[in-house]
Amino acid sequence: MADHDSAATLADCRAHLAERNVSTEALDRLARRLEDAPAKERDALLRQFHEAADAYPAVWDTDYGAALLEARGDACTDADLALRLYRAAAKRARSFAAGATSGGEGMARMLAVRRLSDKIEQHEATSKG
Numbered sequence: 207m208a209d210h211d212s213a214a215t216l217a218d219c220r221a222h223l224a225e226r227n228v229s230t231e232a233l234d235r236l237a238r239r240l241e242d243a244p245a246k247e248r249d250a251l252l253r254q255f256h257e258a259a260d261a262y263p264a265v266w267d268t269d270y271g272a273a274l275l276e277a278r279g280d281a282c283t284d285a286d287l288a289l290r291l292y293r294a295a296a297k298r299a300r301s302f303a304a305g306a307t308s309g310g311e312g313m314a315r316m317l318a319v320r321r322l323s324d325k326i327e328q329h330e331a332t333s334k335g
Contacts (some may be wrong), residue, residue, distance in 0.1 A: 210321055212277040219265040219273050226263065227311050233258050235273065241287065248287075252294055259298065267314040273296035276322060298321040315324040 220230050236258055240251050259271025272295045279291035297324055303315035 212273065212280045215268065216273050216277040219268055219270050222265045223262070223270065228260075228263065228304065230270065230274075233262065233274060237274050238252065240291070241278060241284075248290065252290075255294070256298070266301070267311065268318065269298050269302035272296075272302060272318060272322075276318070276325075279325070285329060285333060289326065289333070292322055292325045296326060 223230055228244060233255070236251065236255050236332075239247060240255060243251055255271065255275075257271070259274075262270045265273075275291045275295035275298065277296065279288040282288040282291060296319060299315070301320040303319050
Protein backbone atom coordinates (compact mmCIF):
# COMPACT_ATOMS: atom_id res chain seq x y z
CA MET A 207 0.00 0.00 0.00
CA ALA A 208 2.91 2.28 -0.68
CA ASP A 209 0.76 4.45 -2.95
CA HIS A 210 -1.25 5.86 -0.03
CA ASP A 211 -0.52 9.54 0.59
CA SER A 212 -1.30 10.10 4.26
CA ALA A 213 -0.66 13.84 4.03
CA ALA A 214 -3.20 14.16 1.21
CA THR A 215 -5.74 12.08 3.13
CA LEU A 216 -5.23 14.28 6.17
CA ALA A 217 -5.67 17.44 4.09
CA ASP A 218 -8.88 16.05 2.59
CA CYS A 219 -10.19 15.18 6.06
CA ARG A 220 -9.38 18.67 7.36
CA ALA A 221 -11.14 20.28 4.40
CA HIS A 222 -14.20 18.10 4.85
CA LEU A 223 -14.36 18.85 8.58
CA ALA A 224 -13.91 22.57 7.92
CA GLU A 225 -16.92 22.43 5.58
CA ARG A 226 -18.84 21.07 8.55
CA ASN A 227 -17.49 23.89 10.77
CA VAL A 228 -15.31 21.49 12.76
CA SER A 229 -11.90 22.91 13.64
CA THR A 230 -9.05 20.42 13.84
CA GLU A 231 -6.57 22.89 15.34
CA ALA A 232 -6.77 21.63 18.94
CA LEU A 233 -6.16 18.01 17.98
CA ASP A 234 -3.46 19.00 15.50
CA ARG A 235 -1.72 20.95 18.27
CA LEU A 236 -1.93 17.96 20.60
CA ALA A 237 -0.36 15.72 17.94
CA ARG A 238 2.54 18.18 17.57
CA ARG A 239 2.98 18.20 21.36
CA LEU A 240 3.31 14.40 21.23
CA GLU A 241 6.30 14.74 18.94
CA ASP A 242 7.96 17.50 20.96
CA ALA A 243 7.36 16.01 24.42
CA PRO A 244 9.94 14.02 26.35
CA ALA A 245 9.35 10.27 26.06
CA LYS A 246 8.15 10.01 29.67
CA GLU A 247 5.24 12.38 28.97
CA ARG A 248 3.99 10.70 25.80
CA ASP A 249 1.72 8.11 27.45
CA ALA A 250 -0.32 10.83 29.17
CA LEU A 251 -0.41 12.91 25.97
CA LEU A 252 -1.58 9.90 23.95
CA ARG A 253 -4.43 9.35 26.41
CA GLN A 254 -5.38 13.03 26.04
CA PHE A 255 -5.13 12.70 22.27
CA HIS A 256 -7.42 9.66 22.15
CA GLU A 257 -10.00 11.32 24.42
CA ALA A 258 -10.01 14.47 22.30
CA ALA A 259 -10.04 12.57 18.98
CA ASP A 260 -13.09 10.56 20.08
CA ALA A 261 -15.13 13.77 19.85
CA TYR A 262 -14.42 14.24 16.14
CA PRO A 263 -16.93 13.02 13.56
CA ALA A 264 -15.90 10.41 11.02
CA VAL A 265 -14.81 11.61 7.60
CA TRP A 266 -16.09 9.14 5.02
CA ASP A 267 -14.53 5.86 6.15
CA THR A 268 -11.72 7.53 8.06
CA ASP A 269 -11.15 8.26 11.74
CA TYR A 270 -9.58 11.72 11.84
CA GLY A 271 -7.40 10.86 14.84
CA ALA A 272 -6.00 7.78 13.10
CA ALA A 273 -5.35 9.74 9.92
CA LEU A 274 -3.55 12.47 11.86
CA LEU A 275 -1.36 10.02 13.78
CA GLU A 276 -0.49 8.13 10.61
CA ALA A 277 0.49 11.30 8.76
CA ARG A 278 2.60 12.47 11.72
CA GLY A 279 4.25 9.04 11.81
CA ASP A 280 5.02 9.21 8.10
CA ALA A 281 6.65 12.62 8.55
CA CYS A 282 8.53 11.66 11.71
CA THR A 283 12.30 11.22 11.54
CA ASP A 284 12.48 9.40 14.91
CA ALA A 285 11.84 5.73 14.08
CA ASP A 286 10.78 4.83 17.63
CA LEU A 287 8.29 7.68 17.79
CA ALA A 288 6.98 6.89 14.31
CA LEU A 289 6.34 3.30 15.42
CA ARG A 290 4.52 4.55 18.50
CA LEU A 291 2.38 6.89 16.39
CA TYR A 292 1.55 4.06 13.96
CA ARG A 293 0.55 1.78 16.85
CA ALA A 294 -1.70 4.48 18.29
CA ALA A 295 -3.20 5.11 14.84
CA ALA A 296 -3.78 1.37 14.36
CA LYS A 297 -5.57 1.17 17.70
CA ARG A 298 -7.92 3.96 16.62
CA ALA A 299 -8.39 2.45 13.14
CA ARG A 300 -9.26 -0.99 14.58
CA SER A 301 -11.80 0.53 16.94
CA PHE A 302 -13.28 2.58 14.11
CA ALA A 303 -13.50 -0.47 11.84
CA ALA A 304 -15.22 -2.45 14.57
CA GLY A 305 -18.03 0.11 14.59
CA ALA A 306 -18.92 -0.46 10.94
CA THR A 307 -22.58 -1.22 10.32
CA SER A 308 -22.25 -3.04 7.00
CA GLY A 309 -19.83 -5.38 5.25
CA GLY A 310 -18.75 -2.84 2.65
CA GLU A 311 -18.24 -0.17 5.28
CA GLY A 312 -16.20 -2.57 7.38
CA MET A 313 -14.05 -3.56 4.42
CA ALA A 314 -13.37 0.10 3.59
CA ARG A 315 -12.44 0.88 7.18
CA MET A 316 -10.14 -2.15 7.36
CA LEU A 317 -7.93 -0.67 4.63
CA ALA A 318 -6.41 1.70 7.19
CA VAL A 319 -5.93 -1.14 9.67
CA ARG A 320 -4.07 -3.23 7.09
CA ARG A 321 -1.99 -0.30 5.89
CA LEU A 322 -0.97 0.61 9.43
CA SER A 323 -0.23 -3.02 10.28
CA ASP A 324 2.11 -3.14 7.28
CA LYS A 325 3.86 0.05 8.42
CA ILE A 326 4.26 -1.34 11.94
CA GLU A 327 5.70 -4.61 10.62
CA GLN A 328 8.13 -2.73 8.38
CA HIS A 329 9.32 -0.50 11.24
CA GLU A 330 9.70 -3.45 13.59
CA ALA A 331 11.68 -5.40 10.97
CA THR A 332 13.91 -2.39 10.34
CA SER A 333 14.61 -1.86 14.03
CA LYS A 334 15.55 -5.54 14.46
CA GLY A 335 17.76 -5.67 11.40
